[in-house]
Amino acid sequence: MTTLSPTLRQIDETLNQYKDRLVLNKEALGLSWHDISQLWFDHTGEHKSDDYFRKYRKRIPNFINEQPKILKKVETEPNDIEDKIIQYEKTKYQVQDQKREFRNLIRNDARYDHLKDEIIKAVKEVANLKPLNWSSPYKSIGDKEAVVLFSDWHYGIESDNFFNKFNPAIFHDRVKKLVHKTIEYGKLHGVKKLHAFNLGDIVSGILHVSVRVQNSEDIISQVKVVSEVMSEVLAKFASEFEEVKFYSVRGNHDRVTANKHDAISKESFADIVPWFVQARTSHIPNLQVMENTYDDEMIVANIAGHIVFGTHGHKDRVSEVAQNLTVMLKLFPIAVCMGHYHHNWEKEFNGIDVIVNPSLSGTDEYARDIRKVSKPAQKMLIFDETGQICTYKILL
Template sequence: MDDIEKNEFLREQLDLLKRKRTDENLEWQDVADFRSEFNGDLEHRDTVRKGSKLLYEYIDAGWVNEPVETENNSDNSELIKMRKEKIKLSDARVEYNRLIRQEARKESYVDMVKRIICENVEPMNIPVHYTLFNSSTDLLVHLTDIHTGIEIHNWKNDFNADILRQRIEKFTSDILDIRGQHDSENCYLVIGEILSGIIHNNLRLQNNMDLMEQFKYVSELISAMLSRMANHFSHIYVYTTPGNHSRISPKKEEALDGENMDVLLPFYLKARMQNVENITICDNTVEPEIAMFNIRGNNVFAAHGHKDSPSNVVQNFTMMFNIKPNIVLLGHRHTNGLTTVYDTKVIESGCCSGSDNYAVSIRKVNKPEQTVSVIGENGLICLYDIQLN
């Protein structure tokens, strides 16, 4: 690299570092890739990040200035054009490297799925005895904000892995009691946010399982729940709505679409329940985060709720999909609720874990709870407010 090329490289690098302070889309890995490409040696992003601290101090002090051009105005004009083109090329190179990193991460994520799901999950061989029958109602069951892995001990609530198992067993018993009261034919089970996750430091301190332990434990609890319910319904349809707790990256801005432990659950359940004929694990074919299905002529949309509000979700979904929902399921807010918006029933379900230390600190406490809805041809017949304690 001659002196001219080196000067241009240093100038471009300075531009990139200045932009890094204001451009949220630029990552330290982009700067490291830029240096590695020109120097020929791989550099770690943390090395670049730590070195930039001193440079920024010099920039703020006014000690780092742009090189003064000595050519005439026409030459300066040409140089400016050349520099603009170089910046465009630099931007394209940064974006290209980012796409390569994202694809590599997606491939490693897929490899992890295959390893966990395909190699380590054995089909359930528990005998299931069910009878096909007809009735006028189905059940819509919401199991959301399970938060497996967190351990809570405060004046309002106690929660750990054993208590979660007890609560899901009680919830299953309540579901079967409701099925018996209404002689309901089929069950539509919507599951969301199965893990406590690692998205906040306070959750990391309270979690006593890592992500994979959390995932395997709750997946087995749900598998046992399904195998028990399968004896009492003509058919069970299972849907998943990914939540914000289950992403594999603590930082929201670094998380890629699909990098969420909730999306592994259908793969696990398909492998685990493949021998049970009256259970179907369904995919979200239109929008990965939104379950869309029909119960006795009623359009049902379900989402976790961290991107939606009960007051505008009906309007948003109707405009997005050009289909007006009759029922919308949401979680995330940790309380059971029912709102009517333009004749659409917006049903909110609570959480299985109950009030954690953060909820107590902000004075928002409530019992662990979920909902079960009885659905007929005319829509919602009744809504059960299920307390899990």
């Protein structure tokens, strides 16, 4: 638009545009309504009263007076508005996702609790139909305490090679020998209190394709069998020792999915074992199923006045586990017990004994193929007020 005097009609300005500009910018141009009426007459020869122009502006304030303000904001801040719209949409979807995940979490917890309740209910029914034999033990002649390590039973797998033969029948034979030797060594040392550490991988599970091929039973059947066997073993111990405590952690073979990257620690078939044992042995007064105070995958036990840790070992290195768990838990143990590595190993790190338990299943095809041959065995540790005084390697 070519600019002349602001009170005059511009060369390319229509009469309506001129009238709108005068009435909307009256104060800015320093005009009165009479001045506008006179200017309009000078340009058009048409006489309009002062009131005409005053009323004219009142009819258009919401359309014209406010519209330039909105347009100006859009013209000057388009990115800000667009960004706010995008951010709003993002927030809306985030809230929706959070609500969906929260509902899923509640649903999973409900299923988890329901599953636990149904398992306990079923086991109690079995306990009524087939109660475990238990008799009150004799008073111990000593006051020592012992830890028996259960790990890497891998029930369900079948192996038949030059180094080892293992199947469900052999499993039961080895467990029977383990129980017999534990009681024998316990009586020999005058053990009053026996601590049983379940360090995980009691079942073969679904970890590797080769393992699934070798499994003679599905994972649910595996868990049912080992849970019943564990209950029978602990009932037998409770008939021989004045006090028995059972502890349990998860392994890696008992997770619910084969892919470790998709696995969630809290989703494990291993959790069924302590539930089962608790329900199955609830009538035995000197048997206690312990809960893990610090972490579901870390046992912290008081053995003859000394702190002893237990963990499966799939998340730890033997050379670092003593330091890492001590720093994590802010506790100083005299020993850390582990499974997972399938061989006999013990070493002291700055006053802390790291004790690796062998496997009960022995060398399978997977271990043979990676050249890791080991003897089937489990361990029993004897403690007194001075600390750990000996280790029994129970060959099976």
